[in-house]
Amino acid sequence: MAKTKKDNLKKKNVLQYPAEVLEPVREYLSSRLSGLERRKKDLLEGDPYNNKARLDDNAAADTDAAEEVGHLEASAFRQTLDRSIIQIRKALSRIKFGKYGVCERCGKMIDTDRLMVMPETTVCVDCERKREK
Numbered sequence: 135m136a137k138t139k140k141d142n143l144k145k146k147n148v149l150q151y152p153a154e155v156l157e158p159v160r161e162y163l164s165s166r167l168s169g170l171e172r173r174k175k176d177l178l179e180g181d182p183y184n185n186k187a188r189l190d191d192n193a194a195a196d197t198d199a200a201e202e203v204g205h206l207e208a209s210a211f212r213q214t215l216d217r218s219i220i221q222i223r224k225a226l227s228r229i230k231f232g233k234y235g236v237c238e239r240c241g242k243m244i245d246t247d248r249l250m251v252m253p254e255t256t257v258c259v260d261c262e263r264k265r266e267k
Contacts, residue, residue: 149243150232159253160229166254167222174215181208218254225254237261 178184182201228234235244237258244258257265 149236151235156229156234159234159249160226163222163226163229163253167219167226170215170219170222174212174219177208177212177215181205221254221256224256228256 182204225234228236228238235246235249236242237244238256239261240258242258242260244255248255248259255262
C-alpha cells in the first residue's frame with residue numbers, strides 16, 4: 135500500500151523535542167528506573183514469604199500474623215513500583231521512537247509544565263481528567 139502525500143505531510147507536521155533536550159530527560163528516567171528496580175529487588179529480598187527458614191519454622195500465631203502483614207506491605211509496595219517502572223519504560227520507548235511529549239491518546243503535545251513535574255507521563259492533562267471520570 136503506497137503512502138499518500140497527505141500521510142507524509144501528517145508525519146512531517148508532528149512536533150518533536152530536539153535530541154539535546156531529550157537526552158537529560160532520558161538520563162534522568164534511566165537513572166530513576168535503575169533505582170526503582172533496585173528498590174523492587176530489595177523488597178523481594180525483604181519479603182517474609184521469601185525467607186526459606188520460614189518453611190521450617192512452626193512459629194506462633196503472632197509471628198505468622200507479622201509475616202502476613204510484612205508480605206502484604208511488600209506486595210503493595212511492589213505493585214506501586216511495578217506501575218512506576220512500566221510508566222518509565224513507556225516514556226523511554228517514546229523517547230526512542232520520537233514520540234515523547236505527545237499524548238498517546240489524543241496526539242496533542244503534552245504541556246511542558248506537566249512533563250517537568252512528571253517526565254514519565256504519556257498522556258496530557260485533558261486525557262488524564264477524562265480517564266479519572
